[in-house]
């Protein structure tokens with residue numbers, strides 16, 4: 001089993017107030033955990049700290065009781081807006097294959113069509129792009145996914161398709177998921193338990 005442990009994490013942006021204060025919790029790879037909290041409380045900041053995007057934090061993040069090594073991060077963050085983290089000059093094939101080469105079955109599971117590979121990020125819809133973004137993060141070396149509002153901007157049908165594909169592949173590969181969302185119904189439906197950000201912070 002893989003365990004991601006967050007211990008005594010505190011963080012502030014530059015000289016601002018301390019936004020994250022002494023946060024402790026852990027995720028196991030066989031669980032889907034929800035994170036719910038007020039807007040602006042610091043959930044996305046915590047996600048970025050957990051996945052290595054923000055470094056000047058206090059405390060420890062360990063995977064199976066060891067610090068996370070440099071190189072490919074086994075804790076992968078998926079953002080709400082995939083277009084912001086994709087190179088607009090790369091086609092989708094290059095963007096996906098920079099991480100790994102999924103086989104046809106996985107592409108089919110995610111509803112990714114072959115003809116999309118030649119297109120650039122600006123030539124796909126938000127839902128189509130998010131499928132690539134999720135699949136890119138599911139590199140075989142990934143142990144945990146941090147999903148920060150990943151389907152907020154999509155319609156209900158696309159949300160269901162995306163979550164069904166993601167939960168299936170995560171379960172098959174024993175990848176743990178932290179789901180950040182304001183949608184309590186979604187969290188109730190897909191998670192094993194829900195953590196309240198206010199209970200963690202401070």
Ligand SMILES: Nc1ncnc2c1ncn2[C@@H]1O[C@H](COP(=O)(O)OP(=O)(O)OP(=O)(O)O)[C@@H](O)[C@H]1O
Nearest residue numbers: 013014016019037038039040041042043044045046
């Ligand atoms: N790069 C930054 N520099 C300074 N302050 C920032 C930066 N990024 C975010 N903040 C501030 O940190 C606070 C927490 O933001 P964060 O995005 O982590 O909240 P959140 O809980 O994810 O909010 P939401 O639910 O609305 O997405 C906000 O007040 C925000 O303005």
